[in-house]
Amino acid sequence: MKLYEYAAKEIFSKYDIPIPASTLVSDADGAEEAARKMGEVVIKAQVLTGGRGKAGGIARASSPEEANIQAKRILGMSIKGFPVKKVLIEEYREPIKEMYLGITIDRTKKSPVIMASPQGGIDIEETAKNSPEQITMMHINPLTGIHEYQARMLANSLDRNKSPELINIIKKLYCVFIDNDCQLVEINPLARTKDGIIALDGKMVIDDNALFRQDFSQEETGSLEELARKNGMSYVGLDGEIGCIVNGAGLAMATLDMIKHYGGTPANFMDVRAGANAQQVKTALEIVSSNKNVKSIIINIFGGLTKCDEVAKGIIEIFPEIKIPLVVRLSGTNELEGRAMLGKYGIQMASSTEEAAKGVVGLGHSN
Structure with missing residues (x-):
């Protein structure tokens, strides 16, 4: 589960990680009132996706009136399909230096890994590609936790002159990561200002499997990811035009x-998981087809626990409502029954993942 920036920063604050003063508002008048108290501010769209700055979802305002205008503009935006319903009004803190600090799981090493770079404010992937020597990585033994020497080495790689402050923040961020069952926690940029080190942005992703023991009060987002999760499925939005519905993460990635x-571009990752029933398949189609960028959809099912006739039933229930062409590949349990059911509706069938992928790309290009 992704957290909004404001929610991540509320958690940072509980761990005494410095953050700017801020107010969450849902209208332009609220933004103007907040700016009147703070002075120069930054208006930041609260959406569960990256690329806000490039899309115009972050703006500075030097007066309450300007804050009103900018907030009104941003609140009317949609960023990568996410409507902006709230903005964070944050006091402007001028960075003297921008750094990056993040923690995630290295599944190969089976341990958390802390990444630090003196180059912040841009995608860490871009830094890794163009200046890999600027990134320091430190694996942490999950049984012993972070050691003093590890925190010191990471801090020195960021800014040796501010090492004590940075050591403190690194240790606290690791506590945030462990205590909240994070898959990712990130500060970008972590900035040095005239008043000290401060987290100007915050990102947190919580392990869905641990949500039962976490108490997050974040409001429901209505996002496709959230809708899929509530129905026992996994969904990740991408930037392409071909919708994907598959059972099993490995088969989904292969698809x-x-x-x-x-030559196609996937619009999403969607895993309906083993044993998906007709209602889940129907819901999956509703979710994937609701993306306005989708021009064609591939359904790739390998029937083990999942029964192909159940999948076919779910497709048939919603097929008349979907105006997007489908390519379906069914293989395994009750395959013949499922294919016969779909054949009556003239749905394009494929006998392999390769054939289905080639077919759906062709359909996408023709629409």
Whole structure:
């Protein structure tokens, strides 16, 4: 589960990680009132996706009136399909230096890994590609936790002159990561200002499997990811035009790769998981087809616990409402029954992942 920036920063604050003063508002008048108290501010769209700055979802305002105008503009935006319903009004803190600090899980090493770079404010992937020597990575033994020497080495790689402050923040951020069952926690930029080190942005992703023991009060987002999760499925939005519904994460990734191989661009990752029933398949189609960028949809099912006739039933229930062409590949349990059911509706069938991917890319290009 992704957290909004304001929610991540509320958690940072509980761990005494410095953050700017801020107010969450849902209208332009609220933004103007907040700016009147703070002075120069930054208006930041609260959406569960990256790229806000490039999309115009972050703006500075030097007066309450300007804050009103900018907030009104941003609140009317949609960023990568996410409507902006709230903005964070944050006091402007001028960075002297911008750094990056993040923690995630290295599944190969089976341990948390802390990444630090003296170059912040841009995508860490961009830094890794263009200046890999600027990134320091430190694996942390999950049984012993972070050691003093590890925190010191990371802090020195960021800013040796501010090492004591940075050591303190690194240790606290690791506590945030562990205590809240994070898959990712990130500060970008972590800025040095005239008043000290401060987290100007915050990102947190919580492990869905640990949500039962976490108490997050974040409001429901109505996002496709959230809707899928509530129905026992996994969904990740992407930037392409071909919708994907698959059972099993491995097969889903292979399907996405095959679509790219044939010149298509996936619009999403969707795993309906083993044993999906007709209602889940129907819901999956509703979710994927609601993306206005989707021009064609591939359904790739390998029937083990999942029964192909159940999948076919779910497709048939919603097929008349969907105006997007489908390519369906069914293989495994009750395959013949499922294929016969779909054949009556003239739905394009495929016998392999490769054939299905090639077909759906062709359909997408023709629409």
